[in-house]
Amino acid sequence: MFKNETLNVAPAACMPAGTNGTIFTHPRGRGGVVQAFVTTLLTWQDRLRQRQLLRELGDRELSDMGISRSEAEYEINKPFWAA
Secondary structure: OOOOOOOOOOOHHHOOOOOOOOHHHOOOOHHHHHHHHHHHHHHHHHHHHHHHHHHHOOHHHHHHHOOOHHHHHHHHOOOOOOO
């Protein structure tokens, strides 16, 4: 590891006493997990909605946006969880 490089994980010495390192013992508790889950679901729903709207566009509208029909079809056919 380089001199100024930092880790993205907290070493065990930095964890409060009585924790076992799981996300459920984090000070934010289960609320942080629930919030992340809800955010993920809303993101997936938004992607699905946007792809459905893209499907409804005609060739002229796609052309105005600089998107070919094949590019639109590629995006439309992605699963909702794929960015």
